[in-house]
Amino acid sequence: MSKLAIHSNKVIVEDKAIDATVFIEDGIIVAIENGLVHAEHLVDVEASVLMAGVIDPHVHINEPGRTDWEGFDTATKAAIAGGITSLVDMPLNASPVTTTVKAFDTKLASCFDGNTSKLHNNVGFWGGLVPGNAQEIEPLIEKGVLGFKAFLTHSGIDEFPNVTEDDLRKAMPIIAQYGLPLLVHCELSEEQLSSGI
Structure with a gap:
């Protein structure tokens, strides 16, 4: 002890x-x-x-796939240097995006270099809600995501398309069963507004 x-x-x-x-x-x-x-x-x-460490629940760690922007090693070192002891990674800036269990497994594996962890603090993960992945919600929860993120307008990442009202209606009851949060960028484009959405 x-x-x-x-x-x-x-x-x-x-x-x-x-x-x-x-x-x-x-x-x-x-x-x-x-x-x-x-x-x-x-x-x-x-x-x-x-004092207690700070938790940052909105971090874009771009690993795997876009580590020239930011990876687990650099993001967690920078966080610790600033007194942030826990990060929660957003699901959209890595490639693949974290919208399936397979992609989440790839993300988890990218936290290691062989048997050596790249993490210098605690890291949690948001799962992504995109059109057609409602069947991935429960498996992602079982794998340990802390909640979900969705966009009503273009996310800026083609692999992370915006959801529709129908997507939300399918996903929200599942997420609510587990008492987890759903974060939604609720901005609407001019085109969406003019079409009556």
């Missing part, structure tokens, strides 16, 4: 900074005690701020 205690006079707890010692066992915070509490493995960071 790995045990660590970290002391700071600026531990962020709820809505304030306090002088406290944070006790961690096996990577999990197990206690926060006021003041400097001596422990076998104590790191005193003094006036440095000690």
